[in-house]
Amino acid sequence: MTVLRHAFAALLLSTAALQAEVPDLVLAIGGEPDTGFDPLLGWGAYGNPLFQSTLLKRDANLATAPDLATTWSLSEDRKVWTITLRGDARFADGSPVTAADVAFTFNTAKGAAGAVDLAVMVRAEAISSDTVQIGLDRPWITFAEAFYTLGIVPAAAYGPDYGRNPLGSGPFRMVSWAEGEQLIVAPNPYYYGAPSPFGQITFLFTGEDAGLAAAQAGVAHMVSVPAQLADAVPAHFHAVPVQTVDNRGLSLPFQPPHEVDGRNIGNAVTADPAIRRAINMGIDRDLLVEVALNGHGTPAFGPADGLPWAGAGDTIAYDLQGALNVLDAAGWQPGADGVRRKGALIAAFPINYPAGDATRQALAEIAAELLRPLGIAATPVGGSWDAIQRVMHAEPVVFGFGSHSPYQLYSLFAARLGGVDYMNPSYYANPAVDALFEQAQAAESLEASFPLWAAAAEHYGVAGDQAWAWLVNLDHVYLVSDCLDLGPTQIEPHGHGWPITASIANWQWTCN
Structure with a gap:
């Protein structure tokens, strides 16, 4: 009932906005931050902090x-x-x-x-x-x-x-926050930048299905939707697909099995370079985009596709026969059940994904089917993040990353971060990569460091160790009122927070 009451109130706001000279926007673009709007605790890391300047x-x-x-x-x-x-x-x-x-x-x-x-x-x-x-x-x-x-x-x-009561020098100030329901902000009268054309912006915390319903009812002027809902464009709206580095990839434990501080590390199957190469060659990423994302995404080959610190030419073509040849040459022979074996080893492993994440579940299930013709038996397993944490250093997991900083590469491939929180979960280690990372960190500027980060991909990427099987980059899809012009958008990072608000200073209302 609370959401319905709020939706009705927002509808009144929206109707008034359409009649007003300066419109009030209503947005449903994601949930609220667990720790409030405190940048010291992470607020604003994936978009514009709204209340604060950087x-x-x-x-x-x-x-x-x-x-x-x-x-x-x-x-x-x-x-x-x-x-x-x-x-x-x-x-x-x-x-x-x-x-x-x-x-x-x-x-x-x-x-x-x-x-x-x-x-x-x-x-x-x-x-x-x-x-x-x-x-x-x-x-x-x-x-x-x-x-x-x-x-x-x-x-x-x-x-x-x-x-819960943020004060900053950014473009907006807080008017009110009803936790779990809505946030209302208004322009900061002391802001040094161009003033917002919107008298007020209301953020609805509705969830994806309710957000789409709000747009269909004329309550919201913009909503973010998952790939499964991206084609349900309401009347007088248009879809804005935004390119991202919000990737999903399959971690491939890099080392042979052993124990570190009571923790199981490594996997005998994925530690074999031939298995990792065959997986990367044998997964049809275009099919993954079409089926799992309804076409709303792009194939992924690394964690920073399209950014200046990505490896140049770090791509690999889908080649089923080539993948079979790689496994044959490495001594992985098909058994009577079609599953390959190498000595006592069986080419089998789980693919873990967080239960409740429909996109990662689809990617796990489709990837498992694509690996079957290779003679690799992959079993999708949904579980809680607590359960995944217990196995993620020894079993593949469908992870999601994506950042505007090359530190993302460091966090995934630096040997010293193996097993630290969710960083480098596969315990990847290559001295050549670590040496390039250290040179990059010692560069005179971020821009000067980019070629060094990019060079590391020759070792960790699809031309080298193939430490991961990156699958897809999601499109972030927004359904936007025909009266709202977002202007140019950035390549967006991982979808935490409200990354679309990075360009909020450029938004314009085009209807009279």
Whole structure:
């Protein structure tokens, strides 16, 4: 009943908006953050933090642009960042944004040990009212990602309840938040950027099916939908498919079976390079996109397809006969049941996926069918993330990643991160990759590091160790009112949060 009452209220808002000179938007583009709107705990990492400004931002082409920062430089030893701030930034209460607020934000985020990884930071210090220096304990160029994602909070107003009463210098201020139902925001009158044309924006927390129903009823002006609902476009709406690096891939435990700190590591079947190569050659990714995603996606060959740090030419053609030849040459012989064997080893393993995720279930089931003609017996197994955590270092899992930072590569393939949380779950290790990663982290800028990250793909990717079988990149599909122009959109990262809001400053209403 709560959702129905809210939908009716939103409908009234929508109707009034259509009649008003400055429209009020109603959006259903995802759920609310569990920890509230606190950037120190991860809010804004996958989109625009709305209430807070960041030091830097990315345009539609992912090129760096200033936000709070006007200049930024890295010392010759790559261990000290010096950042100068614009002088006209104000929090939504009218108080100025100073270097002390930036230093407080970074130092407090490090102590919070939340979703923002600032492990290499020693300390941030305001050296004047508009200049901050941030010291690192070693060269680490991907630290700069925090400049794009960490929203700046006011030192004087930050406290335990900040996430539910956020105050920032971003384009919007909070009007109200009914948890589990809706968030209402309005333009920040002190925002230094171009003012929003929308008098108010309401975010509905309805779920996918209810969000689509809200659009069909004229309640919402934009909704995000999964691939299975992407073709159900309401009247006076159009679909906006957005390219992403929101990938789904099959982890392939890299090492032979052994035990580390009581944890089972490795898999005798997937540790064989021939098995990994045959899987990558023998999966028809175009078919996966068509069947599992209803055509709303693209084949994936790595974790950063289309980004500057992806491996050049890191693709592999579907070749069933070639995959069979690889297995034959490696001594994997078909048994009477059609399943291949190599000595006492049987080419069989589970494919784990989180139960309740229809897309990952479909990918697991279709991948298993595609592996059957190879003589590889893969069994889809749905379970909780707790259950998956217990087996993910020894059995394949359908994982999802995708980031605007090359640190994503480090987190997946650096040997030192094997088994750390969900990073490098397959315990991949290659000294050549680690050496390139260290060179990349020591680069003079993010842009200078890109060729080094890309070169690592020659070792971990489909031309090298084939450490994963990447399957698909999802399209993020939004059903958008014909009156709402989103402008150019970014290649979006993993779908946590509201990545489409990265371009919210460019949205325009085109109807009178």
